Amino acid sequence: MSNADYSAVHKTWRKPRTCKPDFQNPDPVVCPPTWFFDNLAFIGDEVVGCFLIRTEEGLVLLDCMNPDERCRRLVEDGISQLGESAANLRAILISHGHGDHFGNAEYFQKRYGTEIYISEIDYEFARNMPSSLPWEPVRFQADEFLQDGEAIAFGTTKIHAVFTPGHTKGCFSFIVPVTDEGRPHRMALWGGSGIMPDTDKEEYRQSLIKFTEVCRNMHVDGEISTHPCLDMGLARYELARNITDGMPNPFVLGEEGYHYYERQFYDYVAPGK
């Protein structure tokens, strides 16, 4: 059965999923900033977070949480708690034009000169933010527009960008090279997960099929999510913080494991949904 054909799998002993982040939660559980690969860390809470990548050309963030003081502190202080300096923040790659992903880009750009990468479509979208959405229009200047299929190089770290419209019209997903005590792996970040009122489900599904193919070709063997409820992130970061030598990294799923995870997104847009 291919992922594209996936519609229903009999659930037996597994718990039903509650995948939707609780955006109304005013006091979400905060995750201690966590290195879970040699070069990749998570900063955030149970609702939303971001990823810090250490490269030879400085630090790179994937997304940057909500546009509020609490999240700004989480990110900036989190970088310090990880033993790094926000002054060394070279770039922020933004998956899509929703506030819980671009939130603090303007702050970091003004304070540290951080370069901001976003798709041109979602930059225009976020500059003219619909009043139906709870975020102010963005005021940062995009430094680079993401291009489909490009490998964005920071030294030897090449982050692969894939255009995957659906959640938003300009949504991008990323494939991030990591090492676990020197062993190389590739993590996939599905850029926009939820189905919005304006989501074109067929466009979403086609993007998913495309991303599946790219991940197969690149031998992706794990995933990361900016919404930890989607992938039991907080439980796995806790495990990673306490992991003992000899145990495999909980984010290394193997190629089959990655594609099993990815099925949940096909389920969102399965016929009849």
Ligand SMILES: [Zn+2]
């Ligand atoms: Zn979104």
